[in-house]
Amino acid sequence: MKRFLENDYIVIAVRVFTGMLFIVASVDKISLPDTFAASISNYKIIPNGLELSVATVLPWVELLAGLGILVGVFFRGSALIASALSAVFLIAVASALARGLDIACGCFSQDPSVGRINWEKLVENVILTAFSFYLLFSTSDKFKLESFLRQNPPQETV
Amino acid sequence: MFRQAAQESLLIILASSVLGLSYSAVSQKGLFRAKDSAVAIANTAPSVISFEEAKTLHDSKVLFLDSRHPYEFKLGHIPGSLNIPLNTFEESRSILAAMPKGKLLVTYCDGVDCNSSMQLAAKLFEAGFTNVKIFFSGWQEWKSHGLPVEQSP
Numbered sequence: 001m002k003r004f005l006e007n008d009y010i011v012i013a014v015r016v017f018t019g020m021l022f023i024v025a026s027v028d029k030i031s032l033p034d035t036f037a038a039s040i041s042n043y044k045i046i047p048n049g050l051e052l053s054v055a056t057v058l059p060w061v062e063l064l065a066g067l068g069i070l071v072g073v074f075f076r077g078s079a080l081i082a083s084a085l086s087a088v089f090l091i092a093v094a095s096a097l098a099r100g101l102d103i104a105c106g107c108f109s110q111d112p113s114v115g116r117i118n119w120e121k122l123v124e125n126v127i128l129t130a131f132s133f134y135l136l137f138s139t140s141d142k143f144k145l146e147s148f149l150r151q152n153p154p155q156e157t158v
Numbered sequence: 159m160f161r162q163a164a165q166e167s168l169l170i171i172l173a174s175s176v177l178g179l180s181y182s183a184v185s186q187k188g189l190f191r192a193k194d195s196a197v198a199i200a201n202t203a204p205s206v207i208s209f210e211e212a213k214t215l216h217d218s219k220v221l222f223l224d225s226r227h228p229y230e231f232k233l234g235h236i237p238g239s240l241n242i243p244l245n246t247f248e249e250s251r252s253i254l255a256a257m258p259k260g261k262l263l264v265t266y267c268d269g270v271d272c273n274s275s276m277q278l279a280a281k282l283f284e285a286g287f288t289n290v291k292i293f294f295s296g297w298q299e300w301k302s303h304g305l306p307v308e309q310s311p
Binding site for chain 2: 075077
């Protein structure tokens with residue numbers, strides 16, 4: 001298990017995949033916060049009136065966490081956020097499926113006709129959650145900007 | 159390790175909040191655009207309704223919009239519904255312009271195998287209609303219950 005968590009190549013592959021996924025997922029939500037609020041509302045798990053606040057801030061959290069994971073800046077914090085978010089998304093999709101809701105996922109595209117929630121979406125979220133938690137506990141520091149800066153601190157000029 | 163992760167997460171959430179709220183203020187989208195009607199928008203975004211709900215709304219004389227091709231509409235449709243084919247949505251804007259934006263509308267197409275009812279609902283929502291419902295199981299379910307249908311000459 002320890003070797004699995006410190007394997008540089010697996011960690012970098014999972015970082016690129018997960019980081020890119022969070023960045024791509026945030027783009028449509030940032031440009032269409034009102035439609036994203038409607039998608040959140042359809043899940044019927046957030047008190048009325050809070051959807052727009054969540055829709056205004058959450059995509060930016062996804063974007064910064066995705067960038068943090070990809071570039072390797074604030075990596076632990078980004079991985080913690082990614083883990084928490086993906087776990088929440090997983091619970092939301094599972095509960096919507098259990099309640100028989102026929103709604104758009106709102107995961108990537110905000111077009112209501114795209115990405116209806118189904119078992120495939122649930123599996124996608126399970127994988128994303130597993131990857132995020134893997135990154136949170138991973139120990140490889142290869143190709144991280146923060147590690148590079150730690151080893152090569154900027155020279156102070158007089 | 160977790161102390162560091164928690165501190166970094168808080169910084170990221172703080173930065174995201176600043177970015178999100180600034181973007182909303184500049185772009186006039188999201189929280190600041192709908193500051194006074196956030197609840198209304200959240201409650202009235204297009205959502206899927208069941209057959210029973212569609213039947214109740216139809217009994218209450220709510221306007222149904224049929225997004226299918228005019229030929230299919232001509233063969234049979236839900237009584238009182240209006241044909242707004244998705245591919246000619248732009249041409250229907252003059253009809254829609256006469257309707258109040260808060261008017262309750264129900265979109266439908268053939269049934270679960272088609273998506274045009276959702277796409278029409280999305281277009282209506284974008285056009286400013288705040289009270290749009292989608293009868294997703296549509297025409298097929300309506301017919302399967304033996305309810306009255308209407309044909310155009």
